[in-house]
Amino acid sequence: MRKTMKRTAAATAVLLAASLTAGACSSSKSKGGTGTTPTKSIPKSASADINPKDPATLVKGGTLTLAVTQYSTQWNQNQVDGNEFDTKHVEDALMPHAFHFDATGTPILNTDYLVSAEVTASSPKQVTTYKLNPKAKWSDGTPITAADYIAQWGALNGTNDKFNAVGTTGYDSMESVVAGADDHTVVVTYKTPFAEWKSLFDPLFPAAANKDPDSFDNYYKEKIPLTAGPFKLDKLDDATKTITVVKDPAWWGTPAVLDKIIFRDMTTAAQGDAYNNKEIDAFDIGPSAALFEKVKGTANSTIHYAGAPNFRHITINTQSKVLGDVAVRKALFEAIDRTAIADTDMKNLGTWQPKTMDNHFYVNNQAGYVDNVSAIAKFDVEQSKKDLTAAGWVPGADGIRAKDGQKLSIKWVEPEGTKTTANEAALLKVMFKAVGAELVETPVNSDDYFDKYITPGQFDMTAYSYIGTAFPVSGSIDLYRSVTDQTKTHGNSRRDGNAEIDKLLAAAGS
Numbered sequence: 380m381r382k383t384m385k386r387t388a389a390a391t392a393v394l395l396a397a398s399l400t401a402g403a404c405s406s407s408k409s410k411g412g413t414g415t416t417p418t419k420s421i422p423k424s425a426s427a428d429i430n431p432k433d434p435a436t437l438v439k440g441g442t443l444t445l446a447v448t449q450y451s452t453q454w455n456q457n458q459v460d461g462n463e464f465d466t467k468h469v470e471d472a473l474m475p476h477a478f479h480f481d482a483t484g485t486p487i488l489n490t491d492y493l494v495s496a497e498v499t500a501s502s503p504k505q506v507t508t509y510k511l512n513p514k515a516k517w518s519d520g521t522p523i524t525a526a527d528y529i530a531q532w533g534a535l536n537g538t539n540d541k542f543n544a545v546g547t548t549g550y551d552s553m554e555s556v557v558a559g560a561d562d563h564t565v566v567v568t569y570k571t572p573f574a575e576w577k578s579l580f581d582p583l584f585p586a587a588a589n590k591d592p593d594s595f596d597n598y599y600k601e602k603i604p605l606t607a608g609p610f611k612l613d614k615l616d617d618a619t620k621t622i623t624v625v626k627d628p629a630w631w632g633t634p635a636v637l638d639k640i641i642f643r644d645m646t647t648a649a650q651g652d653a654y655n656n657k658e659i660d661a662f663d664i665g666p667s668a669a670l671f672e673k674v675k676g677t678a679n680s681t682i683h684y685a686g687a688p689n690f691r692h693i694t695i696n697t698q699s700k701v702l703g704d705v706a707v708r709k710a711l712f713e714a715i716d717r718t719a720i721a722d723t724d725m726k727n728l729g730t731w732q733p734k735t736m737d738n739h740f741y742v743n744n745q746a747g748y749v750d751n752v753s754a755i756a757k758f759d760v761e762q763s764k765k766d767l768t769a770a771g772w773v774p775g776a777d778g779i780r781a782k783d784g785q786k787l788s789i790k791w792v793e794p795e796g797t798k799t800t801a802n803e804a805a806l807l808k809v810m811f812k813a814v815g816a817e818l819v820e821t822p823v824n825s826d827d828y829f830d831k832y833i834t835p836g837q838f839d840m841t842a843y844s845y846i847g848t849a850f851p852v853s854g855s856i857d858l859y860r861s862v863t864d865q866t867k868t869h870g871n872s873r874r875d876g877n878a879e880i881d882k883l884l885a886a887a888g889s
Contacts (some may be wrong), residue, residue: 428683429482434636442639444659448794449826450620450644454586455599457535460830462545462848462870469622469642473606474582475515475523484688484745484849486577491515491606491632492523496577501776504554505569507576513563514631517585518606525558528565530586532556534595541592546857546870548888549579575853583607609635613684620644620826646796646825654680666691667799668727675729682731686744688847690736691724691799693807697875699839701785710766711789714814716758720769720806739859740851747851763814772815780815788817792838794825803842833872836865856884 394628453460456467456474477493478486488496491513495571500506515523533539537547547623552572567576577679585605589658590813598604603612611627626635645653650662651673664670664682674680693715695708702708737752772780772787780787793800801820808818818840819883823832832838848854861876862868 383744384444387393399683416649416672423548425514428685430681431482432685434633437636439636440638442641442659443637444641444643446645446650446659446662447622447642447654448647449756449828450617450622452601452826452830453599454601454603455581455584456582456597456601457531457544458595458681459543459545459834459867461599463829464844465642469624470582470603471608472610472624472640473603473612475607476507477579477581477583478577480849486849497568498576499512500736501572505572505576507567507569508559509567509580511565512631513755516629516631518611518629520629521585523583524562525565525582526562526586528567528580529556529558530582530589531580532567532750534589539592540867542595542866543592543867544595548853548856548860549573549576552888571885573853574889578850578853580849582798607824610632644826648796648798649665664728665734665799666728668722668725669798671728678722679684682729686742688742688745688849688851689844690703690742690847691842691844693803693840693842694833696836696838697873698836699790701787701789702839704770706766706770706774707787710770710814711811711816713757713759713763714810714816715776715807716810717756718758719802720802721767723802723806742847760813767814776814778815779817786817787815788819790821790839791818792821792823792828792832792841794828795822796825800842807840830847834868836868836872836874852887853855856888860884 397769428450436657445468447465449465451461451463451466451469454466454470455461456470475492478487479489480486492512494510496509498505498508499508509528510656511523511525513522518525519728532550532553534542534768535544535547535550537544537551552569552571552573554568556565556567558564559566569576573579584599585607587605588594601617604613606627609627609630609632610624611629613623613625615622621644623639624642625639626637643653643659647665647667647670650659651670653659654662654850655677664674668817671682675682695711697703697708702711718733721733721735735753736742737750737756738748739752741748743750767780767787773781773782775781775786791804791807793804794812801822804818804820808820811818821838828843833841833843845858859869859880860871860877862871862874862882863872863876868874
């Protein structure tokens, strides 16, 4: 479990695929699984324009200033409110990671933290053994030991629902986590096999953050007390919403090239001007034609194109009063022209050609991709109208349908300053009006978007991005598994459930 796919309210990095499938829109008669025979595969992309450099050839020192679109208040990435891209973006420089990943997504052992990590038995049970780097330590000088692994498993294995974890995938497959021959050996025994075990303990947090539910929620709340990376925290500035990290002189690995990294909170729309004004040194254009236009001619700049395992989607809150009926959700899905939205999102973005994703796990430049959605995810305005009428929603004098005194009015929540989301809302307004539904835009502070609106379910519909990992199956399980407690949704913002899908997800994970 690399938790779930990380969320970001901003437009994500260079989308090859604009997946705009609406959650939980299948008919109640649908069977689990894909629902259709997979069609053609798309070859894996050979493009990886990431400009790799040998760190030894780079000039040492200097400050790098980057943008974030949310100033995090929860820095425990395993806690539900910490499951955000900007939190991860900052802590990638600070926290332990078991593996690096090359341009193809292949995991490579991170020897700064591990001497080895391998499956040491597969029968009668799967056993994985980690040999820890004895030089690795937390920023207070405490060694990183098996105790940290044991505590993280205890918080994330799902046996204590008071831990407000973003997900339990992988950890809930473990039978035990114990120290081996010494404190720098960790032995994990699985009760059921877990294929993507390299996704676990990444990032690792200290035992103190996982010892009980209160620590889990509060040890990293509005602070980063312990780190174990090439950088350490210098300052969280609440007034300017700026995070500063500096090179850690106690780091045991290859020293960082930079002296300092500054992360500045700003809206996506502001980043182009900030870049041109030299207030930030690099930023993620994402699927924003306006930002691309603003910076494509900027002097002394290079724009890199590369496919990432990230995708935008429209999420429907299945617990919403107006969208609680699956027939309504299905009808609205039929009213959405995903291709038109993808074209608008990515129009004028250089050479990129937009394509809907049509798969819930793999993006369309990933090995294993098949189209198993387009045959059932059809844009059909007339069918949408018929389905809404059959569900009892009757057009009013103003053209907006109503049922039992309730208008088909949909609250669309969007983060202020994210032009892509506002543009998507503008298109949806027209599409929904054509079938007798009303979409009402509700812009909110981008810092509050997830914590106060999406996670607690204070919305009818929204759009944001999932940030994929090298583990597309296990990384997605918590996005799609059933929500049985509406106060603990983990990564499933739709707040829905399906027992057959849960069974298939468990099988896929093993």
